[in-house]
Amino acid sequence: MHLIIAEKNISANRIAQILAGNEKVRAKKDGKVSTYSFDTKTVVGLKGHVVEVDFEPGYTNWRSETHTPRTLIDAGIVKKPTEKKIVSLIQKLSKKADLVTIATDYDTEGELIGKEAYELVRAVNPGVRINRARFSAITPAEIRTAFENLTDLDFDLASAGEARQTVDLMWGAALTRFISLAARRGGTNILSVGRVQSPTLAMIVEREREIESFVPQTYWMLSLATEKDGVPIEARHTAGRFTDHEAALAAEAGTKEPLVVADIKEGQKNDRAPTPFDTTTFIVAASRLGLSAANAMRLAEDLYMNGYISYPRTDNTVYPKSLNLNAILNTLKGGVFDKDVAWVQQNRRPVPTRGKKESTDHPPIHPTGSATREALGQDRWKVYELVVRRFLATLSPDAKWATTRCTFDASGEPYKATGGRLLYAGWRRVYPYSEAKENILPVLAPGERLPIKKVSLEEKETQPPARYSQSRLIQVMEEHGLGTKSTRHEVIGKLVSRRYVEGNPLRPTLVGRAVIDALDNHAETITEPEMTRTLEEHMEFIKQSRRSRDDVVTESREMLHRVFDKLEAHKSEIGTEIMEQTAEEHTVGPCPACGHDLRIRHIGVSQFIGCTGYPECRFNISLPGSTWGKAIRVEATCPEHNLSHVRLIRKGARPWDIGCPLCSHIASNVEALRMMPSMTDDLMQRLHAHHIYTVSEIAGMQPEDLANTVDVDTKEAAQLAREAEDALEVLRRRSELRKFVRKIVPPRRGRSHAKIIKNLLEQGIGDIHALSVADIAALKKAGIPETAGTELLESARGLCNERALREAGVPAVSLKKYQAGGVASPDDLCYLPIPYLASKTGINPETVHKHVDLVCRHRGRPTPQKITKPMFERGRKELLEIPGLGEATVDRLYLAGIYDAATLREANPEEISSITGIPKARLRDYIGHLK
DNA sequence: GCAAGGTC
Secondary structure (H helix, E strand, C coil), rough: EEEEHHHHHHHHHHHHHHHHHHCCEEEEECCEEEEECCEEEEEEEEEEECEEEECCCCCCCCCCCCHHHHHHHHHHHEEEEECHHHHHHHHHHHHHHCCEEECCCCHHCCCCCCCEEEEEHHHHCCCCCCEHHHHCCHHHHHHHHHHHCCCCCCHHHHHCCCCCCHHHHHHHHHHHHHHHCCCCCHHHCCCCCCCHHHHHHHHHHHHHHHHHHHCCCCEEEEEEEEEEEEEEEEEEEEEECCCHHHHHHHHHCCCCCCCEEEEEEEEEEEEECCCECCCCHHHHHHHHCCHHHHHHHHHHHHHCCCECCCCCCCCCCCCCCCCCHHHHHHHHHCCCCCHHHHHHHCCCCCCCCCCCCCCCCCCCCCCCCCCCHHHHCHHHHHHHHHEEEEEHHHCCCCEEEEEEEHHHHHHHCEEEEEEEEEEHHHHEEEEECCCCCCCCCCCCCCCCCCCCEEEEEEEECCCCCCCCHHHHHHEEEEEEECCCCCCCCHHHHHHHHHCCCCCCCCEHHHHHHHHHHHHHHHCHHHHCCCCHHHHHHHHHHHHHCCHHHHHHHHHHHHHHHHHHHHHHHHHHHHHHHHHHHHHHHHHHEECCCCEEEEEEEEEEEEEEEEEEECCCCCCECCCCCHHHHHEEECCCCCCCCCCCCEEEEEECCCEEEEEEEHHHHHHHHHHHHHCCCCCCCHHHHHHHHCCCCHHHHCCCCCCHHHHHHHHHCHHHHHHHHHHHHHHHHHHHHHHHHHHHHHCCCCCECCCCCCHHHHHHCCCCCCCHHHHHHHHHHHHHHHCCHHHHHHHHHHHHHHHHHHHHHHCCCCCHHHHHHHHHHCCCCHHHHHHCHHHHHHHHHHHCCCHHHHHHHHHHHHHHHCCCCCCHHHHHHHHHHHHHHHHHHHHHHHHHHCCCCCHHHHHCCCCCCCHHHHHHHHHHHHHEEEEEHCC
16 A cells, blocks of 8 residues: 655645546545545645654653753653544554655655654554655646655755754743743743744834834925916925924925926836735735734635635745646636636736745645635635735736926925826736826926915924834744744734733733843843744754754753853842833722722732732722633723723633723622612712722721711711621622522523523522522523422522521531431421431430420420430330330321320320321220220 | 644
């Protein structure tokens, strides 16, 4: 069997289809992994890297005393499978193979992925022949040639990739751990560092600093308005920007009629058709359509997977010869682009345009199938149309412009105007994304005199450089060699998720700046694109066998050790610097009570906003627990309270915007305050004015303080405090009810707990006790289904009974026994005879009496007579001596309070029978026997 | 829990 290993499933399928020719390809799924077989060949796709590098075991604890971050530099590195299913399938197929061909992408990373596959094959089949197919596009021509000219794997090329992996891992992991530990950050708050992300972040920080330190300069622009035959002309002073106001004013004053046309230069300008799309230029063009980098890539990948466009991750801007451009044009015919295609076919430029970058990985992004707007939907269509039109434009002739440069003389002051007229639209006919702005000047002749309609002197200011937009940043990253076509847009996502940057255009956060500061001061190597450049140079040496992988990695290890010499010497200093710089990140604004800063605090899973004036100022705002999301400060500010808005963020969930924490605090407590009978709007306003927002604050205040604060007398204040206590109790019970219901009734779509509780409240059920005496119909009305309702009622009753007994003073151990005996309600203890309770529970009758006494007193009922243990035991013996009276009957007699001969003798048989169910005749017999 | 690089 001939096993062919491709880089991904989709290429495996295509390669199989091409190689099979007219033969049918059998597609088979082996546990989510597809294989494509024909003849004696089987093609299988990887998923890019199916193994990953990591440190050898023993380095998982970040805080280990012995395995410090520095020790990661020299830690052994192992490869471990990340796609286990693919790995095992490859190995299963390899055992049966007599030839294996590696058909991964034609670039460094592809060679490394190929070597990973090679090692997997070798591990199970050491003797099999393994060769390599190289192609830069999955077209029939390229694939056939590649398989007719199979070569060997280039181990030097793969080694270059491995060197990169090792260097990235040790620098990234060691520095990430060091900086995170120094700044005492863990979990989701770690501070990551990496060869690509750190220089990228540094550029964003640097740009922000330039903007902050920018000093605007005032300048003046002088222009005049004239016209010919009713056509307006605007001419600018040839001095351009005047930095000297006096000079500008003088020139303005000197601008007088006559205005004479001095010179006219006519020319032609070539407007070159755009070059084929690589990933970066595609992202830039898509961003003009309003798509973020990540979105554009996601849509492009979708189109690629469905066969509409070619592979969107490419560095190539030159169509390879093997690409059949005519065939692509033909597939586009007949659809929406029919007219444009026909025009391109008739006016085709001799050779398609080509960009500066040419590579072997993939062809430039181009359409591969025809589609309709309806089939794709708005956004995908936008991207598809862009790719199609760009492709058409690269085959179209250049546009041509006629240009005019005209100079004027206004009594000695020189002016100029430029005009442009589109002579030939060329590619612009099919690619309308960049506007062709014409400015047509009327026909003028030297010496001609024109009127001056207006002279205007505008004062302007120089502008700071702009922040990076995502697409601009991706361009700059590419210029600096940072990241790859596949990862650049993800790096931005990473910086955002680490909360190093925010917004669009991108701004660094305080954390982002603090980390770059620390690294710049103590480990500048990692913040500069230089590191990538050097790494690439070294990789180039490895590719050319001029240096070995180990040699390059060893050099890098030594450099990293020198970096750690500096870092470790300043560890605590680095830590404090970062912590001090980022403290502000948690600061929300001034405390309404005392004016100190309010700060978001996280303690375990709970979080709140507290005052930095604590403990003198105890003002605080509670926040939902961190299971709802971690509270962070966001940019917006509340105009009323001057506090930053707060947001809860959680992985995989939409952020929960709390808005102004104080507004939200006030709003969420108004309802509770209204529960106090004496609360009025006026009183509430006075309370708010003194920063008292919750019932618990009122309940916690001394009546005198409260009286002084809101200006009422002490009696009223005491009443308010009591009412607050009551409201607090109601709230406490309500929240208890909520937790109770949540345990038993599972939430469902459209039946949230909030909704159930709201419904229960409307039914007058506000706590567990009310629930225990409610009927099932009321629960049904509240939207709780019958089965859950019954369970809810039962549990509620059980809980209430237990509480009542405990409250009366019945100890917990006995309570369990009563529950086991099925006699655990206060009524049971009040109304059931003591002998019955004792026999059901096995508790000493004297102890039972004590409990019954407790409950009866609690309920204001008389306590029945005491029965001692000897009385009880003797009585039982007496009863059992009566002929025909067994244990079961004794237990039933207990129910009627009969426990010995004497009580039986006095009993009324009619009455006893109805209670115990023992036939009257038999009871008479027992009594008769005693008499 | 860490990087960057593939792929989805």
